[in-house]
Amino acid sequence: MTVNVGFIGAGNIAQYHSKSLKASGADAAWSGVYDTDADRTARFAAASGAVACESADEVIERSDAVYVCTWTSEHEPNVLKVAEAGRAVFCEKPLGTDLTSATRIVEAVETAGVINQVGLVLRNSPVFHLLRHLIHLEEAGPAMSVIFRDDQFLPVQGRYGSTWRSDVDKAGAGVLIEHSIHDIDLLEWMYGSIAAVSAEASYVHGIEGIEDVISVNMSFESGVVGTMVSVWHEMLDRVSNRHVEVFNERLWARLRGEWSGDVTWTIHDAVHGSRNSSLQGQELMDFAASVSPGSGENPDANFIAAIAGPRAAYPSLRTALRAHEIVDACYLSAATGGRIEVGSDYGRTHG
Numbered sequence: 001m002t003v004n005v006g007f008i009g010a011g012n013i014a015q016y017h018s019k020s021l022k023a024s025g026a027d028a029a030w031s032g033v034y035d036t037d038a039d040r041t042a043r044f045a046a047a048s049g050a051v052a053c054e055s056a057d058e059v060i061e062r063s064d065a066v067y068v069c070t071w072t073s074e075h076e077p078n079v080l081k082v083a084e085a086g087r088a089v090f091c092e093k094p095l096g097t098d099l100t101s102a103t104r105i106v107e108a109v110e111t112a113g114v115i116n117q118v119g120l121v122l123r124n125s126p127v128f129h130l131l132r133h134l135i136h137l138e139e140a141g142p143a144m145s146v147i148f149r150d151d152q153f154l155p156v157q158g159r160y161g162s163t164w165r166s167d168v169d170k171a172g173a174g175v176l177i178e179h180s181i182h183d184i185d186l187l188e189w190m191y192g193s194i195a196a197v198s199a200e201a202s203y204v205h206g207i208e209g210i211e212d213v214i215s216v217n218m219s220f221e222s223g224v225v226g227t228m229v230s231v232w233h234e235m236l237d238r239v240s241n242r243h244v245e246v247f248n249e250r251l252w253a254r255l256r257g258e259w260s261g262d263v264t265w266t267i268h269d270a271v272h273g274s275r276n277s278s279l280q281g282q283e284l285m286d287f288a289a290s291v292s293p294g295s296g297e298n299p300d301a302n303f304i305a306a307i308a309g310p311r312a313a314y315p316s317l318r319t320a321l322r323a324h325e326i327v328d329a330c331y332l333s334a335a336t337g338g339r340i341e342v343g344s345d346y347g348r349t350h351g
């Protein structure tokens with residue numbers, strides 16, 4: 001079955017998904033594209049072969065599945081339209097500008113019963129699959145701590161050139177919701193539920209409502225404790241950069257990069273002492289795929305496969321809602337100076 005795929009929003013990430021889908025060889029046809037910027041609609045249509053549409057409704061009408069890749073504040077109205085029309089939907093992260101909007105979006109797709117997937121694409125990243133594999137090795141002993149650092153240049157310039165990221169009404173807030181919601185999601189994916197957070201934010205660039213540094217201390221239900229620091233700086237040749245260090249009782253591991261590495265680690269046992277290993281590039285990707293299902297898979301091809309067959313779309317919008325809960329708790333903590341419990345009922349009491 002050929003899946004007719006449409007795009008609402010034709011900016012950077014829409015182009016990324018379109019190219020990734022094409023490269024995957026998935027059985028898809030480019031049915032339509034609409035961006036409020038007519039030049040972008042035209043350029044995307046010319047590059048992809050999609051019909052340049054006059055409205056989001058026209059894209060939806062022509063499509064079996066729709067990517068919603070507008071800036072964040074426009075996700076909710078568009079996802080609701082797609083869901084009401086009964087089409088499958090891929091929504092970029094963050095789902096909405098806050099937890100309330102994200103909750104309405106998830107309720108809408110679940111009420112409509114449509115296939116849905118979110119752009120938390122690092123859940124397919126080989127480096128993170130490998131790190132998760134290592135921290136769960138029996139010989140590594142119990143997990144103890146994680147230090148997660150994320151940095152990129154303030155993305156209102158350079159290859160992003162997206163001024164909406166400095167507009168709190170369009171973006172919701174700054175580096176945490178816009179960028180490090182990925183990291184929050186990865187941390188729970190690796191270590192299980194976060195029980196509590198305390199956070200501090202700062203605004204070095206002086207943009208209203210847009211924090212450019214956030215530091216989060218977190219404790220997990222398992223007893224693991226961690227720290228995440230995320231920074232938007234001014235070094236335009238330094239693109240998105242993740243650096244993670246973890247300790248188990250008998251494991252130290254360090255991850256650098258976002259997809260193919262490197263990952264370096266030491267495992268200690270009484271018989272052999274410390275054994276050191278390091279992997280990067282293709283070797284890392286091959287090894288991660290052999291120990292962790294889903295590693296390195298193309299999320300766009302998987303979305304199309306979920307529409308065409310019995311495979312579940314992953315990760316779902318509900319997965320992202322949990323990350324929104326943690327993000328919301330971090331902002332609440334930064335605003336009030338307290339430690340915030342993030343139990344499983346957090347969304348019902350705060351969303």
Ligand SMILES: NC(=O)c1ccc[n+]([C@@H]2O[C@H](COP(=O)([O-])OP(=O)(O)OC[C@H]3O[C@@H](n4cnc5c(N)ncnc54)[C@H](O)[C@@H]3O)[C@@H](O)[C@H]2O)c1
Nearest residue numbers: 009011012013035036037069070071072074092093119162
């Ligand atoms: N998953 C990821 O790793 C990742 C990476 C980058 C961006 N994103 C997310 O994707 C979204 C878009 O980011 P981007 O980098 O592509 O931004 P961008 O500025 O390059 O593109 C956004 C586009 O949306 C269009 N738009 C705004 N309102 C619209 C509407 N109502 N209808 C149609 N088009 C509309 C704008 O004209 C613009 O072309 C954001 O929510 C962002 O957080 C996710």
